[in-house]
Amino acid sequence: MADVVKLPEPTEKVVVNLLRLANTKLPTDVGWALEAAAGWETSDTAAAQLGAIMENVRKADLLARPMCQDTGIPIFWVRGKFDSSIVKDIAVGVEEATKTIPMRPNTVDPLTRQNYGNNLGEGMPIVHFLPTDDDFTEITVLLKGAGSENMTKFAMLNPAEGREGVIKFVTDTVLDAGGRPCPPGIIGIGLGGTADECVAMAKQALLEPLDEENPDPVLRQMEEDLFVKLNSSGLGPMGLGGATTVLGVKIRRAACHTASLPVAVNTGCWATRRASARITATGIKYAQGVRL
């Protein structure tokens, strides 16, 4: 379904298509990174783990079934032109997709733990809005399973800690998480902003295709340094040892208060599942990675 232009469909149907695409097809950039990793691993255990992951991905695609039992919580970004009715359309699409794909009903009340049964509930669906003057509406979804989301960390570092402090915080976060977020995946990092904005940037960073370089040379160098450092750690696929702890590192940056150095890490697992649909007057184009 990726990169196919179709005639316009109701928005809720587009949302179902997006959720099906994200659940059943690993983005090609993530798949290529897994294949490259399989080529450089020398550990039999690591190679076996990567082989099992890739076989799982192939079967999910072939059978049109979710690639992981934890179909996650869908997080949406809407960019371009839209009106407020889009939230209801997205909710209808989530409920429909939960039944038809099917997706595991994951949302519960945080205190009673009662399951809503439809991946909705209070405050759901989570939708971020990015209004622009473009002549399109773009809906992007990221599926976030608990294994990786539970490893999210945020810190207000002392500004004096600087770049080295950031590198240490990210490295400690990834290594402390071990095999729990199902490595190798993508490490999304937010740098700067306020506390809430910093965490949001870390998650948004996971949407960026691995085969697109960060346009900011300073951040690009930090990403490369972290990629080498984390993959030299020996943690490896599923935390069982090897040379592939991460498939990529993506950093987003915003200005911050002179007395603050906020940093956030949001980890994507090997099943970093994302999809976008750009809707114009003439059709819909689906893709599986986007820099917002």
Ligand code: SF4
């Ligand atoms: S961390 Fe990812 S691959 Fe592991 S169980 Fe959760 S969704 Fe699935």
